[in-house]
Amino acid sequence: MSDVNSGPLPGPSSDPPYGSASTAAPGPEPDVASLHHVCRELAEAADAVREASRYASRVALGTRLPLTALGSRRTRASQRALIRTLLNPQGLGWGPQGRTPLAAVAWLAGVLTSRENLAVSLAVAGLKARIRAAAVRHPELLGHPATSKVLQAIQEDRQVEAVRTFKALLHEEGAEYALALLAPSFADIIAWNALTDENPFNDQAGWQVATGRALTSDYLMGFSGRVWDFLDRGQGRAEPHTPDPDLLGALDTSGTLVGWITNIGLIGTEGLLLVQQVIGPDGVLRYVVQFAGMARTLGAETPQDLLGAIDSVAGADTAYSRAVRKALRQMIPSGAEVALVGHSQGGVTAMNLAAHRDFNVLYTVTHVVAIGSPIDQKRPADPRTRVFSLVNEHDIVPSLEGRSAVSPYPLGPEFTEYTWTDDTHAFPLCHAAERYAHNLAHDVPEASAHVDAELAAYRGRVTGNRFFALHDR
Structure with a gap:
């Protein structure tokens, strides 16, 4: 050597x-x-x-x-x-x-x-x-x-x-x-x-x-991360949103990982949050919160803008996470079990909420699933929360917080990480939610099956699809 x-x-x-x-x-x-x-x-x-x-x-x-x-x-x-x-x-x-x-x-x-x-x-x-x-x-x-x-x-x-x-x-x-x-x-x-x-x-x-x-x-x-936190000062606001009937009709209600990622691709990156209310096999009412990633335009009026994305990686309490907390308080009763599923900036925000102590006082965060998200340096506040990180190795976004999918440093015991390569070799195609759904359905079905088994309690009858429009201020 x-x-x-x-x-x-x-x-x-x-x-x-x-x-x-x-x-x-x-x-x-x-x-x-x-x-x-x-x-x-x-x-x-x-x-x-x-x-x-x-x-x-x-x-x-x-x-x-x-x-x-x-x-x-x-x-x-x-x-x-x-x-x-x-x-x-x-x-x-x-x-x-x-x-x-x-x-x-x-x-x-x-x-x-x-x-x-x-x-x-x-x-x-x-x-x-x-x-x-x-x-x-x-x-x-x-x-x-x-x-x-x-x-x-x-x-x-x-x-x-x-x-x-x-x-x-x-x-x-x-x-x-x-x-x-x-x-x-x-x-x-x-x-x-x-x-x-x-x-x-x-x-x-x-x-x-x-x-x-x-x-x-x-x-x-x-x-410094404090600089980005200072600039990302939006208080966050959430309003109930009535979606287009075509979007409602296209939503996946299978309660599977591929289905949730498909939904994230459908709601887009213009400030929508989807919460599915599910009665599980045991008869318990639970909630799956589905977060989209960063908007493709600069200066977006939603908290899913470039500034918010940078702040979410460096910090924990962002305009995006504040808006989501306000949305969930309107729908989810205190003490309920929730699973947080997010793509890109949405995965980081899901992890930031899992790391937020006050959020964990309100809800029991059983699982976080982050798809193509730079979350490796973050930790949930509740050690019982299970975290899944799913990464295409040609996707540059998950490495933006300093740890790549081929890092010599292992993740903590609360993490399960699945990584893979596919034949796209192109960014941002390999980062798209739709591509991740395809990967998990066809290229690494064992990863999808494992996550589905771990979140089996959230597979049941969907009794409600609630949308919220998120705003920066």
């Missing part, structure tokens, strides 16, 4: 880096479990080095040493040696960290001048190993000439060229194919770029992705 630590990862043909032009016969594929172990070890080592750098910075560049000690020749010599260790490529690289003024200025200077940093190098090595592990299942990641050039440009700190090459890939192959091509490692590539570019604001997000932590800011500009 020395190549993982010290240099570019070999592509399927080992040479040149990322396998862009080699004609050599491919060697044996690496063991994915071993690569994932290396990824986690490198992330832990990077964290440890970063913490050591923080401590050394506090001692050498802060006020940790009293003035009386600084008068000692031995102390001054030790301080100089520590500073050399912090700044020496053979030591911690350019390693100043922390909030003391000198450390902050030195760190910023290092970012702006692309100085080598041991902690960052270890974190990037782990991200490279993750990309290589993903390429075992998705060889096109390293085998495609354009993606190989993008990765090589990032490797050599040529971010402008990386962006130019990616734009060329979008032009030549089409955005649909290009985004699907990068989807399995999109978050890892973006985090790698964030850690090595000259933008100091997105470093924290890069670190969080590299070490498997929940994102608290975006990894493009580095805006």
Whole structure:
């Protein structure tokens, strides 16, 4: 594994880096479990080095040493040696960290001048190993000439060229194919770029992705989740809605996963929420809440807009979730059992409601089913809530919160994750609710059957289909 630590990862043909032009016969594929172990070890080592750098910075560049000690020749010599260790490529690289003024200025200077940093190098090595592990299942990641050039440009700190090459890939192959091509490692590539570019604001997000932590800011500009929460200030409003008779007639009442996703595709992304009232096999009245994803137009008047989508990933209490809570209070009695089924932003909102303590006081959330949704860093407030995450690996949306479907980091015990690939290899086609319904009916019927069995209590006579129109304000 020395190549993982010290240099570019070999592509399927080992040479040149990322396998862009080699004609050599491919060697044996690496063991994915071993690569994932290396990824986690490198992330832990990077964290440890970063913490050591923080401590050394506090001692050498802060006020940790009293003035009386600084008068000692031995102390001054030790301080100089520590500073050399912090700044020496053979030591911690350019390693100043922390909030003391000198450390902050030195760190910023290092970012702006692309100085080598041991902690960052270890974190990037782990991200490279993750990309290589993903390429075992998705060889096109390293085998495609354009993606190989993008990765090589990032490797050599040529971010402008990386962006130019990616734009060329979008032009030549089409955005649909290009985004699907990068989807399995999109978050890892973006985090790698964030850690090595000259933008100091997105470093924290890069670190969080590299070490498997929940994102608290975006990894493009580095805006904190609190910023998006402040901008997404709509109080949320819900009004009963009478749908078109054709929509009512087309609704699926089978009480199956494929049926619920079909319904989500039917209600569209213009601010409708569907709640089906079901009498289960045991005679108990339960409710299935079905959430659609983001509207396709910018500046939509519903809470399902782009701003709301970003806020829903970074935060928990959004205009969308507030509007849904107001809708459900009009229909569902306190204490009732509910299942939350959502696609894309709708899945994130379902998970945000499951994580909301007040919502769990009102209702018993038995299940959350998220389809094509970035929910992996969220957790339900009630440990009894079962969460199902269903992901097409060419769908880029589920990886937007930093964890991809081929991540080395497992999900919590309350999660069941099903992932697959199909022959679309195109985004957003592979993200569409209709495509997910097709996948679950024909490509991965075992996943659909498992979810149906787990939610058997919600399969019964539908006694009501209630619609609500959701508004931002």
